[in-house]
Amino acid sequence: MDYIKKTRYITFNYLFIFPAVAIFSLFYIYPFIKVIHLSLSQWDGIAFKPSAFVGLLNFKNILFNDTANWWASMGQAGYITLWALTFQNILALLLALACDRAIKAGAIYRFIFFIPPILSEVVVGLVWWWIYDGNWGLLNQWLTSAGFAHLAHNWLSPSLEEGSRLMVRMLPLTCIAIVHCWKGFGWAFIILLAGLQNIPRNLYEAAKVDGADAWEVFWRITFPIMMPVMILVVILTILGAMQGFVLILAMTNGGPYYYTEVPVTRILDSMRNGHFGFACAQSLIFGMILLILSFSQFKLSRKMQKA
Amino acid sequence: MTKSKFQILNLKFVICYLFVICPLLFIVPGCAKAQENAKPVKRIVLWHWLADREEALKTLTRKYKDLTGVEVKCQLYAPSDAYAQKIMAAGQAKALPDIYGFLGEKRIFAAFIKAGHIADLTLYMGYNNGSWKKKLFEKALKVNEFLPENEYGVAPGIYGVPIDVMNIQMLYNKKLLKQAGLDPNNPPRNWHDFIAALEKLKQANIKGFVSGWGETWLIDCFAHNYAFNIMGEQKVIDTIKGKVPYNDPDWVSVFKLFDQLARKQLLVSGIATMGNKTAEQLFANEKCAFAFNGSWCVNVYKGMNPNLDYGVMLPPQASSKYPMVIWGGAGLSFMVNGRSKNKEEAIAFLRWLTERDQQVFLAQETMNLPSNRESLANIPAILTQFADDMNNITHPNLLPVQESPRALEALTKGIQAIIIGVKTPEQAAEDVQKVKVRMLKQEAASKQ
Amino acid sequence: MKKFNIYIVKRFTISSIIHAFLITVSAACIFPLLWMVGTALKTQQTVFSDLSLFPKHLHWENFYIAWIQGKFWLYFLNSVLYTTVVVTAIVFISSLAAYAFSRLKFPGRNFFFYMFLAAMMIPLPGSFVALFVVLKKWHLTEGLILPRLGYIIALINVGLSLSVYIFKTFFDQIPDDLEDAARVDGCSRLGIWWHMAMPIAKPAIAVVVIFNALNVWNEYILAMLILQENSLMPLQRGLMVFQGAHMTQYPLLMSGITLSVIPIMLVYIFVQKYIIKEITAKTAKVYNG
DSSP states (O other): OHHHHHHHHHHHHHHHHHHHHHHHIIIIIHHHHHHHHHHTEEOOSSSSSOSEEOTTHHHHHHHHOOOSOHHHHHHHHHHHHHHIIIIIHHHHHHHHHHHHSOOTTHHHHHHHHTHHHHSOHHHHHHHHHHHHOTTTOHHHHHHHHTTOGGGOOOTTSOOGGGSOHHHHHHHHHHHHHHHHHHHHHHHHHHHHHHHHHTSOHHHHHHHHHHTOOHHHIIIIIIHHHHHHHHHHHHHHHHHHHHHOOHHHHHHTTTOSTTTTOOHHHHHHHHHHTTOHHHHHHHHHHHHHHHHHHHHHHHHHHHHHHHO | OHHHHHHHHHHHHHHHHHHHHHHHHHHHHHHHTOOOOOOSSOEEEEEEOOGGGHHHHHHHHHHHHHHHSOEEEEEEOOSHHHHHHHHHHHHHTTOOOSEEEOOSOHHHHHHHHHTTOBOOOHHHHHHHHHHHHHHBOHHHHHHTEEOTTOTTOOOSEEOOEEEEEEEEEEEEEHHHHHHTTOOTTSOOOBHHHHHHHHHHHHHTTOEEEEOOTTSHHHHHHHHHHHHHHHHHHHHHHHHHHTSSOTTSHHHHHHHHHHHHHHHTTOBOTTGGGOOHHHHHHHHHTTSEEEEEEETTHHHHHHHHOTTOOEEEEOOOBSOSSSOOOEEEEEEEEEEEBTTOTTHHHHHHHHHHHTSHHHHHHHHHHHOOEESBGGGGGGSOHHHHHHHHTGGGEEOGGGSSSOOOHHHHHHHHHHHHHHHHTSSOHHHHHHHHHHHHHHHHHHHHHHHO | OHHHHHHHHHHHHHHHHHHHHHHHHHHHHHHHHHHHHHHHTSOTTTTTTOOSSSOSSOOTHHHHHHHHGGGHHHHHHHHHHHHHHHHHHHHHHHHHHHHHHHHOOOTTHHHHHHHHHHHHHOOOTTHHHHHHHHHHHTTOSSSSSHHHHHHHHHHHHHHHHHHHHHHHHHHHTSOHHHHHHHHHTTOOHHHIIIIIIHHHTHHHHHHHHHHHHHHHHHOOHHHHHHOOSGGGOOHHHHHHTTBOSSOBOHHHHHHHHHHHHHHHHHHHHHHHHHHSOOOOHHHHHHHHO
């Protein structure tokens, strides 16, 4: 009797996850298997069957024979992610801490900070292009009127005459990273704020009574309790920043030269040029790298939580 | 108390569960219930991506329905990237419509034909001693045509109907030229005069030249125009075939043209990442004197600045050895689905669409060049300037061979690098040649 | 007395710095919104030639034209339908699954959860072709009703992984004694989920709602692939009408975007007060004693 009851009990548990797993299998697992199959072949995207089965040739080409500028684009996406992890998330954390107190205008601020995520990429691309434009852009206008005319640059495609090679290489990407941070900090802000709200107030009061200053309060109370939420934000930031591409297509189209290409633009390129199997291999490698990154975050956080 | 909670809860749960599970269960009987589209009225479906022609097309389809009773349903899918994806997915699922506009290079075109997605229209074009064929611009038709013994292995024939034509040329702002002291009716005809004019404009504090060179196909176009001008068509074809390297002095002189423009600072800044739409609005708002753009710009400029006083000219010649060619050909071409059940009606509609009256209507509504030669008399004046140069056009799709996308990418990106100054023309040529060699090796390996 | 003054000054300075910081960031956020509305009120000729934020003559009729031309209202209603259905479905499906992953025991629990997690991390740009072929085979792309269904389920899938992860993070934080208390009260597993876990996870629900609402609202690639009839399209399709291949009608486009941004803002305003909650009596009891 006990055995039947236990089986029924466990089967009922499965019902909880059934709808999710069912939808997931059809819309993710099945295409995933297809993508794996395609990554092992050569396909132009049009014929009804792949033209050749080439095994691991696509993967070999990506790892050892980089003709499609893959690893450079990966590094560039990583650069944007670094900006997002530092600048964006620290900004969001500071804002969340500031809004955590019961400020009068709190509700208004919470609304305003979420405007960038709501705006579509079209608007964001247009506005920031107007700000960054080298001829009549707002940024250069403000710098000139503030007396810093020598700082006015051609932000999105500087030429070697304007500065060093390093600047020409990194300035467009940095500008895009800033736009990405601007657009993304609203999300980090709202999630961090939700996490902060979960910390019971009496802990703070107890700390005040004990005479702790702001730093100690942050490191001893806020930080440990916020750990899971922070990990969530870090993982989401990494995933969002590495996979972002619409902004880049809207502002620089991967240029100038290959300086603002990211993995997804490279994958779309391969698809468009009839190397669909190659594109699938690129997607899988990209996914594996993201997987490793995120899981290592996970394990790291578990270790830190135990400590 | 708790028992009733249970009951209510279970009911709620069941309802919620049904709400999300039942849709899934619908799928199974849904398969069996698949209905055939047996409509009594003949209905053709047409897909395209050009939002600015939607209204004009809709008006014409209504007229056609009144005339013949056949209903043509126009579906717009924009922007062009998303449209290309839709065509790809629909092709795989064999769900393409009766008529659709085609976006892509000849290689993709050939693959579609081989997959049976595009019907062969040669017979229909040939009826009545080729009356349909003769009405259309030859070059526009050639873009949709495969010649015998083409390198794609496609049966020779005409596979698409051009609805309008376009070409890409140089435009100049007459008012700004006058301001700088240049003759607005006598724009520069060769490269030397062009540079001189740009320098004069620079002295008058007017920006010189703009084009959407963030979009690599425009760089491709400009570079190849000058390549044809400097070394002639045969040598370009030989380069694509691999017989001539990209670091040949003639190619380096093509790259040097870009270098000259960039080093003398005669270009609008930010040109290496500028989209074509941005370039268009800069020229329309009289922010610069010269632009490199296609005949579709007439509609754009009219919308942004109807008083713009501008002229059209061929790109200034860099060499007098060979003629200057411009890119042109069919703007929008419609293909008929090879698997369509309404092929005859579809072809009849396309034939009607290319007749003189409809072409004149389209030209006036959308400011694009008609594909029907007989409609040239009634088009707006500025378009005539574009039409006049239709004899100088060529197009990658017209060449017997096509460059591989990777090599083209290396070429266009290399030119962007020249513009921002990180590579010299020689270095860029070396880079392109390296990629080309690799591509040739791969092609040779795959042919074995 | 001196100490008292310094203390007040210190508090005042800190407060002003914080407020200045907040205001600067706010200005950076509001500026594009103002630019968008300003552009919506200009004409196509003055969009780029008039560099002021707001034009002298406000062309309010652009909003009217955007609404009527190309049936924007129809796409708008479609989007409202899709968003409501998809968000409700995701909240239920993912919270049920996350609850099971967090609180219930069954073999393969971790495997399935990591599967969802991995899906979040492995993007598949090439999957749209396989997806469309499958949907076409199951006839979910023809007619007027089934494509809606296919589209809705495809969108549910898009948001599933992240929602499951967010819910699980929150459910993991619920202390065990709360759950035991509910079980003692006689709740079944479902009862615990509905009566105890969900009310506590209101912030998580809020985040999931706003995240998925935004995704569905702005989505259009899947719509373009799966939906064949204009009457089924969401509003991003309506905006596409203003974005031609060569010419974009900027004032109309910006009007359309402004109109499309308003409902999402309302959803956000409604939802964010659940994120910022007062500590309720129930949880305060738990944490205090």
